[in-house]
Amino acid sequence: MRPITPWEPFAEVQEQVLHGEGAFLVTADAAGRPNAMTIGWLQLGTVWGRPVAQVLVRPSRYTHGLLASGEFVVAVPLGRMGEELAFCGSRSGRDVDKFRELRLRSAPGTAVRVPLLPDCAIAYECRVVARAELRPEGILDEGIRAKYYARGDLHTLFLGEVLATWDLRE
Numbered sequence: 001m002r003p004i005t006p007w008e009p010f011a012e013v014q015e016q017v018l019h020g021e022g023a024f025l026v027t028a029d030a031a032g033r034p035n036a037m038t039i040g041w042l043q044l045g046t047v048w049g050r051p052v053a054q055v056l057v058r059p060s061r062y063t064h065g066l067l068a069s070g071e072f073v074v075a076v077p078l079g080r081m082g083e084e085l086a087f088c089g090s091r092s093g094r095d096v097d098k099f100r101e102l103r104l105r106s107a108p109g110t111a112v113r114v115p116l117l118p119d120c121a122i123a124y125e126c127r128v129v130a131r132a133e134l135r136p137e138g139i140l141d142e143g144i145r146a147k148y149y150a151r152g153d154l155h156t157l158f159l160g161e162v163l164a165t166w167d168l169r170e
């Protein structure tokens with residue numbers, strides 16, 4: 001596992017989330033039990049002079065509550081783990097222990113208490129520095145409102161300072 005900058009794998013990570021099968025958003029409960037949900041959207045950039053990873057999570061997700069811990073890991077498989085991504089994107093950690101069910105391997109995080117997924121290619125360890133709730137009147141594009149929010153459950157934006165980035169292939 002090799003430390004890299006958050007920007008190094010930028011293009012391949014965006015390709016994976018946009019055209020691939022997504023990435024894992026890993027969190028943990030107070031007892032340290034991990035959960036992984038699939039995300040299709042991920043923003044990486046500089047905010048407040050810091051490297052930031054932003055994820056959008058609907059309040060209905062089990063992950064949403066777990067993010068109150070203030071920490072998360074984004075684990076990106078790069079063309080692998082399609083089956084695991086499909087499972088973590090359709091089943092809730094409320095009902096099933098996804099790590100046990102999928103026999104997901106984990107390794108301790110270095111900067112957060114959330115584990116890394118060593119079978120992924122890239123991992124971002126993040127500390128939540130800000131969150132913002134989307135409001136209907138804040139969505140200015142009618143098409144987006146109709147397509148994504150007909151049933152409400154508007155996403156919360158979680159901005160995580162990237163504390164460490166890893167290339168797990170080496």
Ligand SMILES: Cc1cc2nc3c(=O)[nH]c(=O)nc-3n(C[C@H](O)[C@H](O)[C@H](O)COP(=O)(O)O)c2cc1C
Pocket residue numbers: 021022035036037038039040041056057058060061062063064085086088089090091092093094
């Ligand atoms: C490809 C894909 C991308 C997804 N992206 C998101 C996302 O960005 N935000 C979100 O809230 N849910 C997203 N989901 C849905 C969640 O992964 C799904 O509801 C999951 O079961 C939630 O798990 P949890 O209840 O354990 O948190 C996505 C699902 C798939 C299959």
